[in-house]
Amino acid sequence: MPEHVATPGPMAVGAIxxxxxxxxxxxxxxxxxxxxxxxxxxxxxxxxxxPHMPDTFPQGGSPSLRLAxxxxxxxxxxxxxVAWAQFGIERDRPVxxxxxxxxxAVLGMLFLGIQVFEWWGQPFTLSSSSYGSLYFTVTGFHMxxxxxxxxxxxxxxxxxxxxxxxxxxxxxxxxxxxxxxFVDAVWLAVFFTFYVTPRLS
Amino acid sequence: xxVSDYERVPEIGSAVLRPGLTDRLERMWETRPGxxxxxATVDHKRIGIRYIVTAFAFLxxxxxxxxxxxxxxxxxxxxxxxxxxxxxLFTMHGMTMIFLYAGPVLTGFSNYLWPLLLGARDMALPRIxxxxxxxxxxxxxxxxxxxxxGFGPNDGWFNYVPYAARAYNGGPNVDFYALGMxxxxxSTTVGxxxxxxxxxxxxxxxxxxxxxxxxxxxxxxxxxxxxxxxxAVSLAFFLLWLDRNAGTHFFDATTGGEALLWQHLFWMFGHxxxxxxxxxxxxxVSDGLPVFCRRPLVGYSMVALATVATxxxxxxxxxxxxxxxxxxSVSLSFFSAASIIIAVPSAVGVFAWIAxxxxxxxxxxxxxxxxxxxxxxxxxGGVSGYMTGSLPVDWxxxxxxxxxxxxxYVLIGINVFPVAGAAYFWFPxxxxxxxDERLGRWNFWTMFVGFNVGFFPMHLSGLLxxxxxxxxxxxxxxxxGLNLITTLGSYVFAVGVLLLIINIVSSYRRGRPAGDNPWxxxxxxxxxxxxxPPYNFAVIPTVASRHPxxxxxxxxxxxxxxxxxxxxxxxxxxxxxxxxxxxEAEPDLILKMPADSYTPVILxxxxxxxxxGLVLHIGWLAVAGALAAxxxxxxxxxxERSLGQTxxxxxx
Numbered sequence: 001m002p003e004h005v006a007t008p009g010p011m012a013v014g015a016i017x018x019x020x021x022x023x024x025x026x027x028x029x030x031x032x033x034x035x036x037x038x039x040x041x042x043x044x045x046x047x048x049x050x051p052h053m054p055d056t057f058p059q060g061g062s063p064s065l066r067l068a069x070x071x072x073x074x075x076x077x078x079x080x081x082v083a084w085a086q087f088g089i090e091r092d093r094p095v096x097x098x099x100x101x102x103x104x105a106v107l108g109m110l111f112l113g114i115q116v117f118e119w120w121g122q123p124f125t126l127s128s129s130s131y132g133s134l135y136f137t138v139t140g141f142h143m144x145x146x147x148x149x150x151x152x153x154x155x156x157x158x159x160x161x162x163x164x165x166x167x168x169x170x171x172x173x174x175x176x177x178x179x180x181x182f183v184d185a186v187w188l189a190v191f192f193t194f195y196v197t198p199r200l201s
Numbered sequence: 202x203x204v205s206d207y208e209r210v211p212e213i214g215s216a217v218l219r220p221g222l223t224d225r226l227e228r229m230w231e232t233r234p235g236x237x238x239x240x241a242t243v244d245h246k247r248i249g250i251r252y253i254v255t256a257f258a259f260l261x262x263x264x265x266x267x268x269x270x271x272x273x274x275x276x277x278x279x280x281x282x283x284x285x286x287x288x289x290l291f292t293m294h295g296m297t298m299i300f301l302y303a304g305p306v307l308t309g310f311s312n313y314l315w316p317l318l319l320g321a322r323d324m325a326l327p328r329i330x331x332x333x334x335x336x337x338x339x340x341x342x343x344x345x346x347x348x349x350x351g352f353g354p355n356d357g358w359f360n361y362v363p364y365a366a367r368a369y370n371g372g373p374n375v376d377f378y379a380l381g382m383x384x385x386x387x388s389t390t391v392g393x394x395x396x397x398x399x400x401x402x403x404x405x406x407x408x409x410x411x412x413x414x415x416x417x418x419x420x421x422x423x424x425x426x427x428x429x430x431x432x433a434v435s436l437a438f439f440l441l442w443l444d445r446n447a448g449t450h451f452f453d454a455t456t457g458g459e460a461l462l463w464q465h466l467f468w469m470f471g472h473x474x475x476x477x478x479x480x481x482x483x484x485x486v487s488d489g490l491p492v493f494c495r496r497p498l499v500g501y502s503m504v505a506l507a508t509v510a511t512x513x514x515x516x517x518x519x520x521x522x523x524x525x526x527x528x529x530s531v532s533l534s535f536f537s538a539a540s541i542i543i544a545v546p547s548a549v550g551v552f553a554w555i556a557x558x559x560x561x562x563x564x565x566x567x568x569x570x571x572x573x574x575x576x577x578x579x580x581x582g583g584v585s586g587y588m589t590g591s592l593p594v595d596w597x598x599x600x601x602x603x604x605x606x607x608x609x610y611v612l613i614g615i616n617v618f619p620v621a622g623a624a625y626f627w628f629p630x631x632x633x634x635x636x637d638e639r640l641g642r643w644n645f646w647t648m649f650v651g652f653n654v655g656f657f658p659m660h661l662s663g664l665l666x667x668x669x670x671x672x673x674x675x676x677x678x679x680x681x682g683l684n685l686i687t688t689l690g691s692y693v694f695a696v697g698v699l700l701l702i703i704n705i706v707s708s709y710r711r712g713r714p715a716g717d718n719p720w721x722x723x724x725x726x727x728x729x730x731x732x733x734p735p736y737n738f739a740v741i742p743t744v745a746s747r748h749p750x751x752x753x754x755x756x757x758x759x760x761x762x763x764x765x766x767x768x769x770x771x772x773x774x775x776x777x778x779x780x781x782x783x784x785e786a787e788p789d790l791i792l793k794m795p796a797d798s799y800t801p802v803i804l805x806x807x808x809x810x811x812x813x814g815l816v817l818h819i820g821w822l823a824v825a826g827a828l829a830a831x832x833x834x835x836x837x838x839x840x841e842r843s844l845g846q847t848x849x850x851x852x853x
Contacts, residue, residue, distance in 0.1 A: 011208065013791045039433045130456055
């Protein structure tokens with residue numbers, strides 16, 4: 001049989017939603033970030049399993065849920081806002097896109113502010129014990145990710161206001177949003193580890 | 202907004218029937234001349250060559266370090282080096298070879314070869330590719346600048362705590378190592394993501410996953426592993442840096458930390474990494490060796506599956522580096538069993554290569570000699586690894602020269618020898634000239650004899666109880682003769698490596714012209730000119746088998762569909778390549794590829810400034826680096842119409 005190349009029909013050109021190379025790259029970036037948090041939480045559980053003096057792990061008893069629980073809700077709400085923005089641009093609603101992204105970014109900043117306030121009130125420090133080291137390092141890693149996510153959301157919001165996206169060209173939105181949803185989801189793992197597991201024992 | 206702005210019926214055609222097509226593609230894809238092009242290029246071929254040359258520079262540096270301390274170890278009680286100098290030299294040697302040579306050299310070959318093997322015009326993420334290289338070279342300079350200032354890493358490449366804790370190692374040496382490794386980890390990670398996305402999205406139409414060259418399987422597997430493994434070592438080094446600089450207690454057992462946490466995190470990364478720096482090299486052998494046996498690889502599917510299986514098992518063996526640390530026996534038994542089982546997929550490869558030679562008609566070129574000798578050396582290194590997978594043997598031999606012999610048989614045997622073979626095999630493609638075969642024979646035999654004379658006796662000195670990581674040893678232990686032979690052998694081996702470099706330099710200028718396909722090889726890279734044009738392929742090839750250039754010669758039926766190399770997707774509306782589906786490689790969409798850009802080199806430099814600020818405790822410098830990195834990232838990701846990222850037609 002001779003060489004033969006089938007004549008294709010019309011094909012999409014450029015960055016198209018979940019077929020863009022950047023979207024695939026973000027998936028694997030998220031795998032490596034998820035692994036990073038996996039190793040962070042492994043470190044927590046590994047050190048938690050070592051023998052400790054009473055009341056040093058967690059230091060001062062299980063951490064309070066008073067701020068952390070509502071803050072978790074704020075972060076989940078921000079994911080919903082970003083999802084609403086994504087839903088909007090797929091239907092060519094640029095206002096909904098910009099609003100959703102902006103609202104998500106503001107909620108992310110609110111989360112950061114409350115987190116800093118909670119840091120302020122902790123009875124231990126980074127250097128007082130291995131528990132303090134873990135608490136500030138792991139939550140600090142997560143806050144750094146939230147900060148990066150907030151910057152991404154503001155950049156996407158600005159680009160949306162410049163009218164760069166429409167119902168075909170929104171790969172940037174989905175790539176940035178994917179990262180934000182990851183940052184929110186990984187908080188649930190951090191929250192469960194630090195705030196819930198000490199209560200289970 | 203019309204839909205036609207975002208869709209096009211791609212033209213199918215033949216390059217020979219389109220006068221001017223190759224000139225236009227050349228203008229679209231070529232790197233600008235001069236210093237600007239040098240910093241801005243995103244051409245995977247240029248980046249690949251840079252990776253290889255830089256990795257060879259580090260190979261020479263690491264080799265010279267070992268030649269110095271082999272003199273110190275040539276006889277008992279020598280005083281050529283102080284213990285402190287010895288510590289820095291053997292640490293720099295290990296760190297350089299494992300992190301700055303062995304991984305990057307394979308990345309270099311894969312960077313150069315992948316788009317050519319897969320029938321694409323570049324990697325999926327060309328700017329990420331450039332970023333990966335620039336960060337790698339910055340991290341190398343970062344670590345070597347510390348060494349030049351007398352602050353090189355000095356606790357071994359494994360950097361165990363508590364030796365590496367502030368209390369026992371007060372200088373900045375370990376801080377440089379920690380931050381340098383985190384920087385290098387960024388390079389490896391983004392490079393790995395690029396390989397995975399390229400494999401999944403940029404294979405030529407028709408190149409379903411059972412038609413991919415084994416080198417691509419090897420690098421894909423290594424990259425997938427790196428994506429999951431690199432965070433462990435980056436985190437370990439970051440926690441150590443915090444322990445040393447911010448007063449945390451991760452590894453300090455007196456305040457609730459645990460020194461073994463370091464070993465767990467380090468080896469959770471370290472063992473997968475060992476496979477990451479050999480599997481692509483095994484892939485090079487799996488693709489190169491059959492060419493010189495004049496037949497396809499025996500057991501393609503088994504070798505591809507064994508590659509993946511080795512890596513999966515490779516995540517479950519890290520504790521065999523920790524058998525002597527007093528872990529519970531249940532854990533030891535599990536990891537001992539896993540370490541022994543991993544011999545099975547390794548053996549699949551060995552038998553496939555032997556069978557390929559056995560059933561083939563070998564042509565004894567220098568490349569063949571390197572590839573075939575790799576099988577021998579891998580078997581020796583594999584057997585000593587299998588032995589130490591067993592607990593009682595490991596307890597006897599751990600921390601002796603037996604382990605040093607093992608690591609050198611696996612790393613030199615499975616990395617350096619295949620790389621030398623790959624140099625002979627692909628040098629004609631990269632430069633358009635052949636390496637000298639006569640000098641090649643001298644090169645091979647000097648390396649092979651020198652290596653075995655140098656490293657085999659280490660098994661014996663280890664069995665006789667000589668501990669590793671010591672700067673000297675006492676007379677009368679029965680180790681003197683063996684160490685002298687090891688030193689002599691290492692110098693012979695170094696001469697062999699020197700012959701390789703001489704051959705490369707002299708053949709680059711005066712070698713015999715190679716032509717497109719001097720070895721009569723079957724894969725797509727040999728369908729291009731030597732060296733390939735900037736756009737790789739004038740039309741995107743369509744692939745119908747595992748051996749597009751051997752079709753019609755393997756006894757397949759006449760009705761079999763043939764690959765199309767002359768006619769195919771033209772894709773000449775700017776820099777474009779074809780995106781295909783992940784498994785079947787059906788045409789999916791037309792990808793717009795970025796032009797040359799300064800953003801990668803600026804981001805690499807910004808991150809280096811950030812890390813320099815951190816290691817020197819200069820706050821404003823670190824902040825400046827971080828802000829520059831953030832600004833550069835925003836500029837980089839700014840949606841571009843020419844890349845088909847914004848509303849409006851992307852086509853020029």
